[in-house]
Amino acid sequence: MAGKKIYKTPSAYDYPLILKHLLHTPERFARDQEIVYGEVKRLTYAEFFERLGRLANALKHIGARPGSVIGVMDWDSHRYLECFFAIPMMGAILHTVNVRLAPEQIAYTINHAEDEILFVHRDFVPLIKAIRSRLKTVRTFVFLSDDPDTSVPGEFTGEYEGMLETSPSEYDFPDFDENTQATMFYTTATTGLPKGVYFSHRQLVLHTLAVAAGSNGMKPGGKGLAADDVYMPITPMFHVHAWGLPYVATMLGIKQVYPGRYEPEKLLKLIEKEGVTFSHCVPTILHMLLNHPLSRKINLSKWRVNVGGAPLSEALCREALDRGIDVYSGYGMSETCPVLTLALLRPDMVSWDKDLQVEVRTKTGIPIPLVDLRIADPEGRFLPHDGKSVGEIVVRSPWLTQGYFKDKEKSEELWSGGWLHTGDVGYIDRRGYLKITDRIKDVIKSGGEWISSLELENIILKHEAVDEAAAVGIPDEKWGERPVVLVVLKQEYVGKVSEDELIAFYRNLAHKGTIPKWAMPDRILFVNSLPKTSVGKLDKKLIRKQVLSTNAAKE
Structure with missing residues (x-):
């Protein structure tokens, strides 16, 4: 009516x-x-x-x-x-x-x-x-x-x-x-x-207003993005409007710095010279900058960084915090314009110790204004926000793409049931924070149970020798799939760390109850680098091919 x-x-x-x-x-x-x-x-x-x-x-x-x-x-x-x-x-x-x-x-x-x-x-x-x-x-x-x-x-x-x-x-x-x-x-x-x-124009304007409101109104002290900031994107402008932040920065009249082609030394020099206070990037870029020698010589304590596009690992978050960087996760996708959530601390969390803060900062976050985000089971039933119930993330918001250009079938699939289906799997805790545990296509299905590839990666990244990691499932006659983890070692540890040592690292955490024993990886492969997509995400498709070809060569 x-x-x-x-x-x-x-x-x-x-x-x-x-x-x-x-x-x-x-x-x-x-x-x-x-x-x-x-x-x-x-x-x-x-x-x-x-x-x-x-x-x-x-x-x-x-x-x-x-x-x-x-x-x-x-x-x-x-x-x-x-x-x-x-x-x-x-x-x-x-x-x-x-x-x-x-x-x-x-x-x-x-x-x-x-x-x-x-x-x-x-x-x-x-x-x-x-x-x-x-x-x-x-x-x-x-x-x-x-x-x-x-x-x-x-x-x-x-x-x-x-x-x-x-x-x-x-x-x-x-x-x-x-x-x-x-x-x-x-x-x-x-x-x-x-x-x-x-x-549409309407979608971009509403996204701009909501991101500005979410960045400021939901952050303790209101210091999210303000007129006295200096903004420099480190997410390409061709990728989802650089997450929409150039529209926000322009609306607020903020000093803006555009770096051209991304080169670590140039980015770090611009941060120092122009007094950059806010950026956003994928974890790969932040990792690259923190590992550049120049990053040790400049003051990064006034820099705030929103990390998205891929999970922010606890190890990388902790390293950034140790450098004085105010780092936190955000979540969205190409289809969502993109921002849906920000992992901002609530006021009562500001006094928490670093380990507890890291746990929050690396979650996927809480929805910004005008985002209705739910967790649903395969039948489309919404699941409780208990920190345990895992399902697909579905969403409604005024700025979501209304379909795929010239593709009616995929458009209807995207919007099945009137909710945009992200293809991501996760849970929402009692405080309202979303935590993505995997992509539906990347979750490892073993013996009828789901193993989170992201959890396996996050665990091994806590080992002092590990620089990058990727977990994938490969076919197994008995279990359907079993996990394999590819690892890039830090340069100083190459040749000094064995597969058995890293398996033992997982086993020790399994004994402590951090991970089920049956979810431990069967193998760890050492590689020089990990394939990534054009925007810096792990390319799990190529990684699976890499593992399968390695196994085939050994047979």
Whole structure:
């Protein structure tokens, strides 16, 4: 039964939730604040706002119109931030191309998205030339370069900075329906072709507001992300809008630092030079930075880091805390825009000792505002929040993708029963904190019981000799599957630690009741490195192949 709608006088402004309205506050209160692109460029917000108008006019001049799909292939830069706003604000669609995919996958995503205009950084020109004959919809290429004196390749219409210089700064960004599509990108699936997800202006605005509210209102002291922060993403801008944080930082008028291509020494120098206080990244990146010699020479005690994309291990969390870094987990996925939960400490937890804090910080977290997150059994029944009942994580929120682009069957599968199915398995404790125990496709099914690959990895990462680890299940005639753990040793321990010693490490914890004896791995394999996806996650598909080929070679 519908309630009574409000009366709206004919002259009242409806105020659609569109991206241009996120700029009202910084336009008035942060015009002198800085946006920095590595060592290449510094500009103020006032200049940024002018450049948005210039970019929109330049795009209009080369034929962009409402509904046009415009692809971007760039490193993290001020240019990318301008595209985050100007392209959707003019009614076009921003396609953030994952430049780390294989060339044939990049060609597929550009064609599938139906890109008409493609911005290409000079580093990716050879790649585009290699796949040019396979691109069916692109009619205009725009060249991006950090060096204004670089010659523009012949097949390119023009160069980004040159186009902006010759375009007027005044552009009347229109109002339109808030459900208009703003962005799209493709998932980095380890099986099959990448799947396209898409988001509206309304979804991006609500996600921005909820992340800002969740980061501040749910964090003790309110120090989540504020006007005096310095923000630098270390999650690529092509990956789920850099987790949506550039929209949040711009709305709040925060100083922003974009590092370009990720190089450990450059990232650490920027953190020190620009006074970076907040970043987000996958565990692989944080691990890489903490292991770089320069990290021992600079003060990281003012740095807060939200880790997502893969589980934050207790060992890595503890190491970061020991360096003075305020580190905590977050959770989301490409299909969810992405942020769903943050593992922020409650006020009563701030005084807890480090071990107890680590346990909370490495959980998947509590839902941010406007997220309805549940645990469900295979029949779709919701499970209690008792810290024991394990099921699939299903979710509702106003910013979840409404389907997969051009894939009705997979879209219905994603939204079966009216809830978005994440494919992740976990539990919710009595305090409301979610803990992911595995991906459905990665859980090891042995003798009718589930073994968490994440738990096996987290255990062995506590051993002083272990640098990285991955657990997978391999076929077994008797049990169905049995766990095998691949380990990368720290350099100083190579050749000094045996498989038996690490098995004994698991056995000792099994005796203490930390892990069931039947869940212990049968084998541990030492490897030089672990395969990862384009966004730094463990590629379990390739890892399984690696284990199976190793076993086959021994038979």
